[in-house]
Amino acid sequence: MANLLWLQGGACSGNTMSFLNAEEPSACDLVNDFGINVLWHPSLGVELGENLRKLLRDLVSGAIPLDIFVFEGTVVNAPGGTGEWNRFAGRPMKDWVADLCKAAGFVVAVGDCATWGGIPATAPNPSDSQGLQFLKREHGGFLGKDFTSKAGLPVINVPGCPAHPDWITQIVVAVATGRTADITLDEFQRPKTFFQSFTQTGCTRNMHFAYKVSATEFGQRKGCLFYDLGCRGPMTHSPCNRILWNRQSSKTRAGMPCLGCTEPEFPFFDLAPGTVFKTQTVMGIPKDMPNGVDKKGYIALTAAAKNAAPRWAEEDIFVV
Amino acid sequence: MSAQIQTLDISPVGRVEGDLDVRVEITNGIVTNAWTQAELFRGFEIILRDKDPQAGLVVTPRACGICGASHLTCAAWALDTAWQTEVPRNAILARNLGQIVESLQSQPRYFYGLYAIDLTNKNYRKSKYYEEAVKRFAPFTGTSYELGVTISGKPVEIYALLGGQWPHSSYMVPGGVMCAPTLTDVTRAWSILEYFKKNWLESCWLGCTLERYEQIKSYEDFMAWLDESPAHANSDLGFYWRMGLDIGLHKFGGGVGRYISWGYLPHEDKYQKPTIEGRNAALIMKSGVYDGKIDTHTLMSQEHALENTTHAWYDEGGADVHPFDRTTRATQKNTTDFAGAYSWATAVNHDQYGRLEAGPFARQLVAGGKHGEAWQHYDPFVLDMYKKMGGPSLHLRQIARMHETIKLYRQAEHCLKEFRLNEPWYIKPREKDGRGWGATEAIRGALCHWIEVKDGKIKNYQIVAPTTWNVGPRDSKGIRGPIEEALVGTPIADPSDPVEVGHVARSFDSCLVCTVHAHDGKTGKELARFRIG
Numbered sequence: 001m002a003n004l005l006w007l008q009g010g011a012c013s014g015n016t017m018s019f020l021n022a023e024e025p026s027a028c029d030l031v032n033d034f035g036i037n038v039l040w041h042p043s044l045g046v047e048l049g050e051n052l053r054k055l056l057r058d059l060v061s062g063a064i065p066l067d068i069f070v071f072e073g074t075v076v077n078a079p080g081g082t083g084e085w086n087r088f089a090g091r092p093m094k095d096w097v098a099d100l101c102k103a104a105g106f107v108v109a110v111g112d113c114a115t116w117g118g119i120p121a122t123a124p125n126p127s128d129s130q131g132l133q134f135l136k137r138e139h140g141g142f143l144g145k146d147f148t149s150k151a152g153l154p155v156i157n158v159p160g161c162p163a164h165p166d167w168i169t170q171i172v173v174a175v176a177t178g179r180t181a182d183i184t185l186d187e188f189q190r191p192k193t194f195f196q197s198f199t200q201t202g203c204t205r206n207m208h209f210a211y212k213v214s215a216t217e218f219g220q221r222k223g224c225l226f227y228d229l230g231c232r233g234p235m236t237h238s239p240c241n242r243i244l245w246n247r248q249s250s251k252t253r254a255g256m257p258c259l260g261c262t263e264p265e266f267p268f269f270d271l272a273p274g275t276v277f278k279t280q281t282v283m284g285i286p287k288d289m290p291n292g293v294d295k296k297g298y299i300a301l302t303a304a305a306k307n308a309a310p311r312w313a314e315e316d317i318f319v320v
Numbered sequence: 321m322s323a324q325i326q327t328l329d330i331s332p333v334g335r336v337e338g339d340l341d342v343r344v345e346i347t348n349g350i351v352t353n354a355w356t357q358a359e360l361f362r363g364f365e366i367i368l369r370d371k372d373p374q375a376g377l378v379v380t381p382r383a384c385g386i387c388g389a390s391h392l393t394c395a396a397w398a399l400d401t402a403w404q405t406e407v408p409r410n411a412i413l414a415r416n417l418g419q420i421v422e423s424l425q426s427q428p429r430y431f432y433g434l435y436a437i438d439l440t441n442k443n444y445r446k447s448k449y450y451e452e453a454v455k456r457f458a459p460f461t462g463t464s465y466e467l468g469v470t471i472s473g474k475p476v477e478i479y480a481l482l483g484g485q486w487p488h489s490s491y492m493v494p495g496g497v498m499c500a501p502t503l504t505d506v507t508r509a510w511s512i513l514e515y516f517k518k519n520w521l522e523s524c525w526l527g528c529t530l531e532r533y534e535q536i537k538s539y540e541d542f543m544a545w546l547d548e549s550p551a552h553a554n555s556d557l558g559f560y561w562r563m564g565l566d567i568g569l570h571k572f573g574g575g576v577g578r579y580i581s582w583g584y585l586p587h588e589d590k591y592q593k594p595t596i597e598g599r600n601a602a603l604i605m606k607s608g609v610y611d612g613k614i615d616t617h618t619l620m621s622q623e624h625a626l627e628n629t630t631h632a633w634y635d636e637g638g639a640d641v642h643p644f645d646r647t648t649r650a651t652q653k654n655t656t657d658f659a660g661a662y663s664w665a666t667a668v669n670h671d672q673y674g675r676l677e678a679g680p681f682a683r684q685l686v687a688g689g690k691h692g693e694a695w696q697h698y699d700p701f702v703l704d705m706y707k708k709m710g711g712p713s714l715h716l717r718q719i720a721r722m723h724e725t726i727k728l729y730r731q732a733e734h735c736l737k738e739f740r741l742n743e744p745w746y747i748k749p750r751e752k753d754g755r756g757w758g759a760t761e762a763i764r765g766a767l768c769h770w771i772e773v774k775d776g777k778i779k780n781y782q783i784v785a786p787t788t789w790n791v792g793p794r795d796s797k798g799i800r801g802p803i804e805e806a807l808v809g810t811p812i813a814d815p816s817d818p819v820e821v822g823h824v825a826r827s828f829d830s831c832l833v834c835t836v837h838a839h840d841g842k843t844g845k846e847l848a849r850f851r852i853g
Binding site: 008010011012013014015016017018020021022023026027028031032038040042043044045046047048049050051052053074076078079080084085086087088089090114118119123124125126127129161162178186215217218219220240244245246247248250251252253254255256259261267268270271272273274275276318319320 | 329330331332333334335337338339341347359360361362363364365366370371372373374377378379382383384386388411429433434437438459460461465466469470472473476477479480481482483484485486487488489490491493495496497499500502503508543650652653654679741742744745746747776777816817818819821822
């Protein structure tokens, strides 16, 4: 039996909604079959007011053990480091977070806001938001780079806007069933099992990428979204085309460019004018290359690809 | 004669999106005054300033994880009106379908996950329905809870077929949609709908076919349906109806008695050249304001909406301001002062009707009006219930909400039927400067975005969400907001566990994160103070 508490700071509940879409295991399975004891959750918890505050105090004091602390949303520091713009159960949420992280066996940051700061931390970051242990690419965040939970691990980061339900449930189950040795983390403390491969891995448009055949506009039945429409699939770490969304699809399969939302820089270019759904180029060459490819290699590759492209690649392929 | 007033600060009220704190004053066991506080400010409107005109398509769905499709719908239509785009028929259908399936998702998830578990509160132990309520509605283990919460993920599988994932796709764009669905997508979507209908909507919620339920047009029809068969009476709808009456949910939680809907689901043949002015005549579900005090319906349009920040944490003066003229200047030191400012939510007013309630209840009362175009959707059921049950209550608010499920289902079928797969899904627009407005009805009510694009970037972006209407604080005249008003008259059986306050707040399906600047917090005063006055 593992006690789990889930709280939200500067959040939209997107990760909660995503989590509730889970199957194999479903949210109810976690409780009924995997021995996760959900002490409280903002959308699911029964207690309100003083009854909840008592529970929180007991967790902070250690009277009730807190095995897993899941945090969704940013840590809000405004105004002036007080955190008063995000108050919860009678005090700034950031104060609860500091206390609960000290008491927790494991701390799991779910979604971009809790991992890197996400949308709320987009310039000018009005709420002075941070992720738990990162702000964008910068290690440290709210808890500081040396933070480890009682079990000796740093914050386990499950990024994404939102995170996929399977990413959440698999990590929670691993922690609850004593399989943390199987969780290897990358430099951004993301579980490698999900974030070693790329969004492009398994994309149905890979052949078009290979032959440099571009989807030049939305709503087309062919082409790769990388060349014109700003898709970040080749340089984004995620399993979105291996572990499909809602058991059906992924953004790129549906014709939407990947926004790179599992990476610390999301939203890229701070959404500056001209950067949304448009590939950023210098002299016709994409500013951001597929991961690990240099400019020279890219030019050679795409020239060869264009020369080799078969005629079918220019015709509609995802036909009715 | 001085009554003893008990002040109760409830922080947080859980199971609303975001965080809600409520202060109530209780006199002789009944709430006599109330204040709702939204206490999280993320400043999305500030983030959007000077960004790419399309930034709203990425940012605003992330204002709210539950109604991201609704925000996306508003963001796309707002740009369409600003850029004067042409939106192909298929794209209107694909946007509507996304909006509809998100709303369908919310129905069982909200009812079981956020609302019905309170029926298992010890407060109701004396009800003859209590044991059955625990069996069905207990969190995680209840028979209906587990089925309802799990199946709630199904409808949004259709969203993923269109947009790749739910939540947080941005597949709706000015000029149409990004996707171009195929036969596979449409067939799967049908099958997912059928699954949802067969395994929950008909079998568990209604206890009858959609066709039988659709015959209900009045209070008497509903009563006849209830008595017609044990399957109806024992369905979750029948059971909830009976238990609600038994524990008195029809006796409180009414609110302001005036209602707003922007209307939604533009007809695929009537809004291909979208304009702000042309929207009302193009909608399947008509807009409107229903004034329950004088029983009148009028159309609603965006120029009537005004925001007031007298009691909110913004340094923008005390006048009513149209969102196009707002500046969103957050107060640095957001100290709670119930006589002054105490919330991040603004007080939204209609320039003629004042404070209005938004939500499915409002939509259904509007649907009962004869205003608007003759072809638009009309449904007298909830309005008839309203009149015959002596006006609004929290019980009727729930019935109205769940009543929509069947209509949403039919509209989803309509979209799938009407897709013409070989016709266009997108017409590339020309970007330009201008003002735009986009609206829809999120499951929890009226949502709209105003955008002003100048010099190729966002000059001003303003959002008024359904919960902004509902959870707003007092306005410049000191008039309570709809939830504050609905709380007045609520009986509190046990001040140490004021579940009734939770019922009322949750009956609005409050979404404080959607108000874009909201989270309830408290000042940490001790919980219950007594003062003799």
